Amino acid sequence: MELGMIGLGRMGANMAQRLVRGGHRVVGFDFSADSRVLAGKNGIEPVAALAEAVAALKAPRVLWLMVPAGAPVDSTIENLLPLLSACDTLIDGGNSLYKDTLRRAKLLAEHKIHYVDCGTSGGVWGLQEGYSLMIGGDEQAVQRLQPIFATLAPAADRGWGRVGPVGSGHFTKMIHNGIEYGLMQAYAEGFSILQHKQEFALDLAQIAQIWRHGSVVRSWLLDLTADALGKNPTMHGIAPFVADSGEGRWTLSEAIELGVSTPVIAQSLLERLRSRDKDSFADKLLAAMRNQFGGHEVKKE
Structure with missing residues (x-):
């Protein structure tokens, strides 16, 4: 053709x-x-x-x-x-x-x-x-x-x-991308926990490679994650800023319209939005609240 x-x-x-x-x-x-x-x-x-x-x-x-x-x-x-x-x-x-x-x-x-x-x-x-x-x-x-x-x-x-x-193709892709948000967030959070367990000195790239074969969490997304960790284990030089193309927002909006509970997709989108706030007023206010009611120390900039 x-x-x-x-x-x-x-x-x-x-x-x-x-x-x-x-x-x-x-x-x-x-x-x-x-x-x-x-x-x-x-x-x-x-x-x-x-x-x-x-x-x-x-x-x-x-x-x-x-x-x-x-x-x-x-x-x-x-x-x-x-x-x-x-x-x-x-x-x-x-x-x-x-x-x-x-x-x-x-x-x-x-x-x-x-x-x-x-x-x-x-x-x-x-x-x-x-x-x-x-x-x-x-x-x-x-x-x-x-x-x-x-x-x-x-x-x-x-x-x-x-x-x-007509319309169903883009609708299906929208939901596909919403699911993708949740999957990515789950992998990111899991590997973050592993990375923070400093006393075990875990090799995240090795663990990703192990999970790629036989594990119930294996996927192409995990294959790509393993590749990224192998090339840059500490994520050096990458800013903690996650963009969104809009489809996660559309998915969440559709879920609200239909009355469908989607807490994982919703939270994954909110985490992306949070990643962009380098001077979080909300976090500063939380620290101030703790100081007000409990006298907890407030870290200075």
Whole structure:
């Protein structure tokens, strides 16, 4: 098959490259000239404008959007819409909020353009290992795109699938990322306890390697953790600041709307927010409270 990849950042470029290796023709557009040049070296056909990407594809066209969630997706669709025809398909492979996806699908349906949402997991390893793809959209539209998904996935028969109607792919990926927050926090807390038991002089990288085989807590995330600990056992040079992409917040918001208790995901998100407070007023006030009622010592800055 052939398709246009809109957005040639690291993940978009890697996905396009995997498709090219799988025998697909990929026309790529990015606002960055450097990204287009690099894409051209990996078998992708770079173009300098959205109109050129659309013109280079045979109808019905398939265009895969790998642009940041939110306004960039809306503006890209706005610019593409006059260039597209009925029966063309747009795939949003980014981390869009599923409610935005439902809104965009309704708009495109008025123009008889298919909108498919594909929650994509795999990160920087996807080019080598394949991507986990959670797909939402019209069943026939998804079926027509099967060769693309089968190429991007770890194998043609696993790691991908249509999970439901439009919006369900991004919803599923949102929950996937919420779970990821909790898993990461649990590993981080466990290894922190091990690290603080100074009298045992534990080798955290060794323990991670032991847990990778036969343990009930083994996972790919643990594999990556073991690799990180092996390279930098003390986490030297890494600031204790943890960002969030927004999907953990969305997951928690959805849980509240649905009345579902998610204490682990909620706490993991709060811990990320806490990591960014280098001058915590709350902690200072706690110390002051202890001094007020118990005369406990207050450490000075």
